[in-house]
Amino acid sequence: MTPQRVTLITLGTDDMNRARNFYAALGWTPHPSSQDEVTFYQMHGALLGLFGRAALAKDQGRPGAELGTGAMTLAQNFADRADVDAAWQAALDAGATALKAPEEVFWGGYSGYYADPDGHVWEIAHNPFWPLAEDGSLTLPSPK
Incomplete structure (x- = not known):
């Protein structure tokens, strides 16, 4: 059995700077552990991460996959x-x-x-x- 929880939500982005600027404009502060290729936001008991869409597909074992949204x-x-x-x-x-x-x-x-x-x-x-x-x-x- 696995625990009933989500600890990290990762959103693929095509433009990390644009995504960071959007969440900054909402008042969100990146966690100090963020790096050039990944941005983390600490939430209540979980993290939201931003990661390049192509890198996310590769990390999932699906290089070249078209990752959608919605x-x-x-x-x-x-x-x-x-x-x-x-x-x-x-x-x-x-x-x-x-x-x-x-x-x-x-x-x-x-x-x-x-x-x-x-x-x-x-x-x-x-x-x-x-x-x-x-x-x-x-x-x-x-x-x-």
């Missing part, structure tokens, strides 16, 4: 709708592509989607049924 979504939950709107504007100002502006959604929350400069899709949301801890971490509440 088949998965990364998500950030926020404490309220105003924080979602602020995150949306910050992403657009940083160079994100708008996919769906934040709006009320069928499940009772408020969310929108954007793509980073490499096409990685991010959802930004406020879910009134999923309260966030003071540090922004999320633990799903038990069903009633």
Whole structure:
């Protein structure tokens, strides 16, 4: 059996400087262990990494493979709708592509989607049924 966790999410990028500049504009700070070819961001209990798309394909044992995006979504939950709107504007100002502006959604929350400069899709949301801890971490509440 393997543990139920994710410790590192790696996003392939076609332009490391552009990707770093995008996340810097969102206020993210690279970890000091970052290098020219890889950038790490410490998150709550996990890391987000940026790695050249071609190098990532080679590392996966698939040199020359065309690595795509969009088949998965990364998500950030926020404490309220105003924080979602602020995150949306910050992403657009940083160079994100708008996919769906934040709006009320069928499940009772408020969310929108954007793509980073490499096409990685991010959802930004406020879910009134999923309260966030003071540090922004999320633990799903038990069903009633």
